[in-house]
Amino acid sequence: MTDHKVGTREDWLAERAPLLAREKEHTQLGDELAQLRRDLPWVPVEKEHRFDTAGGPRTLAELFEGRSQLVVYHFMFGPGYTAGCPACSSTADSFDGALPHLAANDVTMICVSRAPLEQLLAYRERMGWSFNWVSSYNNDFNFDFGVSAGEEVPHAVAPLLGANEVAALPLLSDPQVRDNLPPIASQNADATGTDVAGYFSEGHGVSAFAREGASVYHCYSSYARGTEFLMGYYAILDRSPKGRAEVGPMGTWLRRHDEYDA
Amino acid sequence: MHGHEIGTSEDWQAARDELAKLEAEQAQRNQEIEQKRRDLPWVAVEKEYELDTEDGRKTLAELFDGRSQLLAYNIMFGPDYTLGACPGCTNLGDGLDGSVIHLNHRDVTLICFSRAPIERLTAYKRRMGWEFPYVSTFNSDFAFDFGLALTEEQAQQVPEVKEMIDNPPDWLREWSGQIGAELKDGLREGPGWIAFARENGTIYHTYTVMAPDPFVAPYYNFLLERTPKAPPTEPRAWRKDEYPD
Numbered sequence: 001m002t003d004h005k006v007g008t009r010e011d012w013l014a015e016r017a018p019l020l021a022r023e024k025e026h027t028q029l030g031d032e033l034a035q036l037r038r039d040l041p042w043v044p045v046e047k048e049h050r051f052d053t054a055g056g057p058r059t060l061a062e063l064f065e066g067r068s069q070l071v072v073y074h075f076m077f078g079p080g081y082t083a084g085c086p087a088c089s090s091t092a093d094s095f096d097g098a099l100p101h102l103a104a105n106d107v108t109m110i111c112v113s114r115a116p117l118e119q120l121l122a123y124r125e126r127m128g129w130s131f132n133w134v135s136s137y138n139n140d141f142n143f144d145f146g147v148s149a150g151e152e153v154p155h156a157v158a159p160l161l162g163a164n165e166v167a168a169l170p171l172l173s174d175p176q177v178r179d180n181l182p183p184i185a186s187q188n189a190d191a192t193g194t195d196v197a198g199y200f201s202e203g204h205g206v207s208a209f210a211r212e213g214a215s216v217y218h219c220y221s222s223y224a225r226g227t228e229f230l231m232g233y234y235a236i237l238d239r240s241p242k243g244r245a246e247v248g249p250m251g252t253w254l255r256r257h258d259e260y261d262a
Numbered sequence: 263m264h265g266h267e268i269g270t271s272e273d274w275q276a277a278r279d280e281l282a283k284l285e286a287e288q289a290q291r292n293q294e295i296e297q298k299r300r301d302l303p304w305v306a307v308e309k310e311y312e313l314d315t316e317d318g319r320k321t322l323a324e325l326f327d328g329r330s331q332l333l334a335y336n337i338m339f340g341p342d343y344t345l346g347a348c349p350g351c352t353n354l355g356d357g358l359d360g361s362v363i364h365l366n367h368r369d370v371t372l373i374c375f376s377r378a379p380i381e382r383l384t385a386y387k388r389r390m391g392w393e394f395p396y397v398s399t400f401n402s403d404f405a406f407d408f409g410l411a412l413t414e415e416q417a418q419q420v421p422e423v424k425e426m427i428d429n430p431p432d433w434l435r436e437w438s439g440q441i442g443a444e445l446k447d448g449l450r451e452g453p454g455w456i457a458f459a460r461e462n463g464t465i466y467h468t469y470t471v472m473a474p475d476p477f478v479a480p481y482y483n484f485l486l487e488r489t490p491k492a493p494p495t496e497p498r499a500w501r502k503d504e505y506p507d
Contacts, residue, residue: 002461007303012467019298020471026291027476033281033288034487040277041269042490069489093360098482100502101353105486105493210266210490217266218274219490225289226282229484233361233368235477238292240331240370241459241468243300247368257363 004241042210042217047144052117052135060141060209061216063134069107070209070216073230074147076165076202077113077120079137082193084113084123087184088204089256094232095131110134114142114202127257145221147203164203164223172197184251191256206230266490304459304466309407314380314398322404322458322465325397331370332458334397336410338441338451339376339383341400345442346386347376350480350499351453357481359393375399377411377451389503405451409470412450423449433498440501453478 007015049060064070075092076085084092092111102109110132113120117135124133142148149166171177181196189199205223209216228234237244247253269277311322326332337355339347346352355374365372373395376383380398387396405411417423426434427445438445454472458465471477476484486493500506 001464002304002459002466004459004461004466005301005303006466007305009305011303012305015302016470019295019302022291022295022298023471023475026288026295027474029288029291030476030487033284034492036281036284037488038490038492039267040281041267041273043269043271043274069491071485071489090364093364094357094481095360097356097358097360098480098485100505101356101480101482102485104500104505105482105489106491107486107489109485206488208489217268217490220488221278222285222488226285228289229487232357232481233364235484236333236361236365236372237368237370238296239299239455239457239469239471239477240333240365240368241300241304241457241466242331242369243296245300253367254364255367260363260367 037220040220042219045209045216045218047140049136049139049141049144051112051139051141052137053132054117054121058134061211061214063108063110063132064209064211064216065108067103067106067108068211069105070211071102071107071109072207072209073109073111073227074142074145074203074205074207075111075113075133076147076192076199076204077115077123078148078194078198078202079115080194080198080201081115081119083191083256084120084127085188085199085202085204086191086256086259087188087251087254089127090233090254091204091227091231092127092129092131093257094230096129099131108132112136112141114148142202145205145207145218146223147205149201164205165200166203169197169200172200182251183249187252299469302469304468307458307465307467309403311402311404313375313402313404314400315395316380316384320397323460323463325371325373325395326458326460326465327371327395329366329369329371330460332373332460333365333370334373334375334456334458336405336452336454336456337374337376337396338448338453339378339386340411340443340447340451341378342443342447343378343441345440346389346501347378347441348437348448348451348453348499349440349501349504350497352390352501353480353482353499354478355390355392355394356502362394371395373397375405375410375456377405390501408456408467409472410452410454410456412452414446414450417446417450431496433496436498440504 075088120133136142143150189196208220312319337351379400383396399405457469
């Protein structure tokens with residue numbers, strides 16, 4: 001037996017029907033949101049960022065690889081990290097399967113981090129990934145898009161910073177904040193060979209760009225919970241019998257795929 | 263030129279802040295719906311099912327692989343399909359392997375079902391490079407009992423299915439060619455997710471969702487909801503090794 005409410009097929013159908021109506025409404029609203037995202041004004045990227053890549057230095061326009069759209073996952077891996085963020089790593093586990101289908105939709109997807117390229121490529125090999133991972137070690141890209149802590153708060157995403165790790169960094173001097181951080185913060189700091197301040201010097205997010213000829217436009221960015229759609233396992237947990245109900249403090253169950261206990 | 267509205271960073275930020283509120287509301291609704299799913303009554307599975315796996319026949323209980331939750335995607339790949347599974351379902355399958363180990367550590371076993379015989383599923387799985395367990399519901403009532411497949415008679419009785427068979431749009435004709443089966447057979451398989459729980463030796467059916475639903479779509483579709491240009495609206499799909507260019 002189980003402590004969960006048990007019913008007949010008829011009971012189940014009677015409760016499934018109104019839930020299905022809500023799911024359909026949610027889908028409809030999701031479609032409207034997708035359209036609103038596409039309605040955002042495009043902002044020309046005036047600065048020329050040069051990235052270190054496995055194929056040599058590349059401009060942002062070159063990272064499109066001839067396609068008209070570029071999606072960047074801002075992967076938390078700063079120069080002070082000894083390894084990539086575990087939560088970002090679990091997210092990135094789903095990327096490779098999507099690449100051929102995104103390419104067919106005129107979309108190139110890459111990861112960008114601020115650690116030097118050699119560190120990124122070594123970690124990519126450890127994880128068995130094949131997506132293009134480029135380094136912004138020698139440019140302002142991460143600072144401009146609010147995913148690395150710099151001296152100046154960047155213009156493009158400043159108010160949204162309220163949502164990500166980099167935005168929390170200045171607040172760490174407040175003991176109220178510092179002492180009440182979710183356990184995942186120190187867990188991930190340990191796992192990346194940093195302390196919380198070091199870990200929060202990088203933030204995760206997703207940004208979308210469009211290219212027309214030589215011009216590149218910034219179209220969309222989202223941070224923190226706004227990137228959850230990329231964590232394939234959460235969508236699946238949401239349909240499982242026990243849901244995503246966390247077994248411990250939020251996210252602390254996540255490990256790099258080669259670091260789970262057998 | 264593209265004709266899309268161009269703005270300054272300030273224009274973008276103002277519009278983005280408005281959108282962020284709507285996105286937060288949508289996330290909140292998602293959480294409420296997730297709770298409702300968990301509140302559904304569980305229905306005890308009274309019948310014994312044995313299904314073909316790569317490792318021989320297994321009961322439904324054995325498919326849990328020792329965990330308490332089983333989540334399965336039913337890939338449209340019926341016994342009549344001569345050229346492989348539905349390309350759209352195949353694209354969904356391409357997105358699953360990266361999640362398997364993380365789900366396993368949350369007490370969830372993730373698998374796929376199809377109704378074609380196991381040898382054909384195993385060959386197709388190898389072709390696609392998949393690693394998740396792929397289980398055949400061939401020669402079993404399982405798919406019919408849980409609404410994952412229709413008999414020929416049932417297919418004739420569902421007006422939407424009958425209409426698609428009688429008057430297929432171009433993309434559906436093309437799909438029929440991709441799977442190598444007539445629509446009257448091809449459309450008898452149902453694309454969807456099904457979830458089971460196992461407690462103290464009893465198995466319960468907890469949830470089913472069939473297309474269309476954003477979850478019954480490839481992983482990359484979530485990304486295409488965030489790209490600058492709208493993806494095509496027709497549900498035309500190609501297997502990753504069969505793209506035209």
